Amino acid sequence: MCILYLVRHGQASFGADDYDNLSVKGQQQATLVGEYLAQKQLIPDVVITGTMQRHNQTAELSLASLNNTSAVINDARLNEYDHEHILAASNPELTTPSQVHAVLSKQVDPMEYFKTVFINAIEQWMLNPDSTLYKECFNAFCARVLGALEKIAKEHDGKKVIIYTSGGPISIITSHLMGLKLERFIDINWGLVNAGVTKVVARGRGSSRKLGISSLNEHHFLEQYPQQKLITYT
Known part of the structure; x- marks a missing residue:
């Protein structure tokens, strides 16, 4: 059984000249999601990120908290629109x-x-x-994200994979696996918290393999610090 943990990046720098850079709060969120994964005693077999700076920054801080030194695979198909x-x-x-x-x-x-x-x-x-x-038109965006999902699940059958990506790809994957119209992805996208975790499980093998959402947008580990207002969406 392949298990994919889709981690949304920490808060980016909305309003700054370089959006693709974690804010101070985003760095804290990235550290906390790593601690959360460590509490789950998650030892990933594979770590994959998009190629955006905020993806890799989140991965670096998260993996440090997770005390994991796995080599990171960059995959541009997991980038945001x-x-x-x-x-x-x-x-x-x-x-x-x-x-x-x-x-x-x-x-x-x-x-x-x-x-x-x-x-x-x-x-x-x-x-x-x-x-x-x-x-990149909408259809092309959907095709590259879902193509990446299928390939990752196939190539890493039986493994635990952490994927650091953005809200758009996670929302497209969620819409697809829940049987929603892909145009509904934006409704899901608005509700995805920075550093939230979505778990996808692949059951079966070969032609019988089926992907499904096990959990969506886990972020209770951020709610433990209400005074710091760590629930963000950018």
């Missing part, structure tokens, strides 16, 4: 982080405004799933 490009394609005034920051600074409720324009941008992306307007 390019949210900045998708947002810019929808609204040219939101092309750069500095432009986004300038627009948000004028809003009464910046996060609610951002959520609205972001959802609109994602909906346009999904409604035109094969559009060449995007660097």
Whole structure:
């Protein structure tokens, strides 16, 4: 039986020029998820990350807490969709982080405004799933993520695998395994906590092998520190 632990990266640097970098809080979350996995006495056979900086930073801090020195395999198929490009394609005034920051600074409720324009941008992306307007269309994104999932489960049959990735890939995988329309992934995405853990179990072998969600978005280890407000979503 193959077991995959999908770990969302710690909080990224929303609003900064370099989003793809863990915040101080994100570093703490990454350390705590490692401690949580250590408490589970999880000894992974394989560790895989996307190639984004926030994935690898989360893996490094988490594995240090887990006291694990396994070699890390980088797999770009586990990378997040390019949210900045998708947002810019929808609204040219939101092309750069500095432009986004300038627009948000004028809003009464910046996060609610951002959520609205972001959802609109994602909906346009999904409604035109094969559009060449995007660097990576929605169908291509889904295909690479699900292709990675199937290949990892097949190649590491019978092993325990920790995968450090982003909310988008985890949401697509969850939607697929739960039989939901892939366009529903964004509903799941909004609720995924930074450093949360989703467990996927593969039962059976060969053509009878079937993947299923065992647990989703585990993050109680962050709730133990309410005063530090470690429940974040960026």
